[in-house]
Amino acid sequence: MKSEPNAFSIDDLKRDGSTSWTGVRNYQARNFMRDQMKKGDKVLFYHSNTKEPGVVGTGKVSKESHPDHTALDKKSAYFDPKATQDEPRWYLVDIAFEKKFPRTVTLTKIKDTPALAEMKIVQKGNRLSITPVSKKEFSTILQLARHD
DNA sequence: GCCAACGTTGGC
């Protein structure tokens, strides 16, 4: 799951303990949260649009799919006039903090790691903010977080 | 700040 650290960083998640993943307004990303992500599933927390983009830690799904209330809030930057109480249109999951890596597993590092060549994040033009990660990829990232 | 790669919108 990508987040811009300016908006919400791994440190924010650590501070808050958990968060509702608000603001996703892309159908594919929404569908992953609504249909695929189950309680207890682990997630990689990725910092995008920053000096050193990469995976900075892990979290886990603490609450499965429920409506993203910010879509109904006129004052929210994420307000969507097409969303209603009955048809919320946008869904999210809650993510609990697990750990922050001692160092970032950078996008550069990921690109240099053959075992991670299939990760969606390194594939050309992939701008999706939420993408599935295989168990193998997940454990490879954890290893890279421990040593080079 | 640039720009490639998308996704969405809306006229037709």
Next chain:
DNA sequence: GCCAACGTTGGC
């Protein structure tokens, strides 16, 4: 239903 125009993402 097509597709041009527009907006956004996100690495560099």
